[in-house]
Amino acid sequence: MSPLDWTSRYLLALSRHDLSLLLVFVLGWLVLGVAGLIRPHRVGFVARILFPLGAVAGLGGALLSGIYLITGHAPEILILPLGLPDLPFHVRLDTLSAFFLLLLGIAGAGISTFAAGYFRSGEGTAPGLLCLQYHVFLASMALVILADDAYFFMVVWETMALSSYFLVTSQHRIPEIRHAGFLYLLMAHVGAICILLCFGVLQGGSWQFTFNAMRGATLTPFWASAAFLLALTGFGAKAGLVPLHVWLPEAHPAAPSPVSAMMSGIMLKTAIYGMLRIAFDLLHVRFWWWGVLMLALGLFSALFGAIFAAVQTDMKRLLAYSSIENIGIIFTGMGLAILFQACHLPLFAALALTAALIHSLNHSLFKSLLFLATGSVLHATNQRSLGKLGGLIRRMPWVATLALIGTLAIAGLPPLNGFVSEWLLLQSFLFTPQIPHAFLNMLIPLGAAVLALTAALAAYVMVKFYGVIFLGQHREPSLAHAHDADWLERIGLAWLAFGCIAIGVMPQIALRAAGAVTGTLLGQTVNLSSPYWSIAPISPGQASYSGLILLAGIVGVVGFTFALVRVVAHGRMRRTVPWDCGYPWQTSRMQDTAEGFGQPIRHMFGPFFRMERDLPSPSDIAPRYRVHIEDRLWRTIYLPIARGVQRLADAVGVLQGGRLAIYLLYSFLTLIALLVFVL
Amino acid sequence: MHPSHVIAELLKLLAASLLLISFAMLSRRRTQRLITLFAWQGSVLFISTLLVAYSAGLTELYYSAALTLLLKVIALPWILHRLIQRLGAQWDSETLVNIPTTMLVGLGLVIFAFGLAQPISRMATTITRNTIGIALAVIFLAFLMMITRRKAITQVIGFLAMENGLFFAATSATYGMPMVIELGIALDLLVGFFILGIFFFQIREQFDSLDLSNMEALKED
Structure with missing residues (x-):
């Protein structure tokens, strides 16, 4: 027997117990959290031992869910010996939950590794307590994805909200942070009530609260729509869909950076998961106007987030608004999928859903990467305001390089992952003329235009983010002492950056993973037969994208130009001051600022x-x-x-x-x- | 005359005296006298439980009668006496509503209780069913006493008297509650009583008096 056969047989044998093994990893997280209480003030023990172990558990979980997605067999169900006497906890692993667990595992591993280097004593909550809250948060998110009855779902959903509340308010001595935490908790509860009511509607008079019973319930169109709207409100509040987004730009900046990364990268995705679970799995009908509503809200959120991100002056707030934008894009994809599905166009529905799923995965990678990078910058400089940063590329080359990959990915540039999902989404917009509603046919192309505008604005935002923080000159003298991230932080950042490149260059991997999900939810997948380095979602003749060839092209052109300059031109390097427009002297305050860069957007989108x-007075010496x-x-x-x-x-x-x-x-x-x- | 008839008549007499004692409690101002009345109420309850136990032949009820004797006739009144002596609160000053008005309201409550008890006593099968109305009235009157008194200690006596009414309702409607529940209630009563006893001292330390109207100052504006 060849080693390959042996490996695949071993993997298959392992995968029959996927669910139990995943639960072991979740339990491992909880144990690590409790272990943090043994020596709560020993940073060395908590950070250097417990957090890396948590990262290993995350990797293990990701690996298991990946195997499950590849082997793709029937759902696994377990009844846990926990819960109330007549109401045990049910857990279930299917392709949808496996996909989101994969996302959680990959992003969680990177964030935990980074956190191992990041958390230190003397910053609010004791490290051991933070470790408990952090791992409970991780475990509850994993259980939200695995839960198979409404009761267990609500229990872990609330655990997730509470543990993240404590993480957000870890520096609770600052009044703004307490205020942000309160707003977050309030919105989380409003959302949870809506979700609870939604489950109440979904049981459809059977008074059985397992998801299995809800799948079997038949609802009248009115009640189905009520359930959908409640779910949209509840999960929209968690995801930060406009107009339920107010907590997000407050809570994300207030939290320590690894927590912001986890909330933005992973927690928002649990809301996406919940929405998909209800809209495509538990509800048996879908109406076209649901899709249109979701599409409209998604597009508005995307545009709103991008515009507000463009005018922020705090780097973490900027990223928080960018999260709203990305959530908007994901909701746009889901809305299109519902619309196509309601119009009996399953292939296009699969395409739109694939785009939404891959964008969720991508966002969890690049947004976590960027939030973590802001954490490194914050520790190095103690500054969050963009107006006081600048020129860090020379002090922090590692963070700057890895953050550059993240910014390029989030800006949607090929050959990185952000491009793949946005391309897929724009592709699915191209098929909207097939929808048999004349009115929608006229309106939806406008949506594609809004999406394109959003993508361009996102790129603009990222130019601002990167340019103001890392390029130019120091805006404050204290920045000259900034130090680069330590090795654990670098590993965490590099892992996420690697994910961004891997999906961008070999998009077929993500497409296959998402294909397994659409196969279960819609009974239809996009064309998955392309080789690993390229995708052709509908057919190779229609449209295709190949990350690897593009990368080779970019590398080739850059290398050729470089060689040309070296050989044909003088080939020597000369460092000199750039042309200074004839001014006698220059200071770092003459550079473009965050406010200045955002000014055109502020002007255009004034309303x-x-x-x-x-406005400073003209005679002010230090305006x-x-x-x-x-x-x-x-x-x-x-x-x-x-x-x-x-x-x-x-x-x-x-x-x-x-x-x-x-x-x-x-x-x-x-x-x-x-x-x-x-x- | 058949013995069960005698017992039934005796029970009615005891029930009537229970109600009478409740009214007496409502009209008394001295805390010391109130405690004596509470002990009387306990002993009436003890006798009536014994009678019901004898007529129904239930051994469980003998235990609960013994418990009543121990707790409500001996232990609690004794502790209360000690307590008011240490607190120096033998005198209950004024009531919130004057006593004649309280009595009138009490009369109304008794009528209401009897009206309420009618459908229940029609369903009950015990020989003591006619007394359910009185039991309810005792509960209401004790509640009324809690509302109209100012001192913390009379509130506690009202609370204990209410429990007496509940106990009487239970024996008269269904031959008592299951033993486990009864023991649980007795324990609750004791624990609640001790906690309240601690509270008295705390309240007095805080406000230099046991007058509950001082507690209005605790409200946050």
């Missing part, structure tokens, strides 16, 4: 913002320009609701007079009233 500006940008939705939607709730609470508060006799009277009167009622 989106509410701006407050401090500082400050602009504060606020979301209009906050004032038009959230503040009125908050005021209403406050008024209502005040009215109820009148009941609470503080007199014991009055309180007793309340219970007495209630008792009498109830007795009269039953009489």
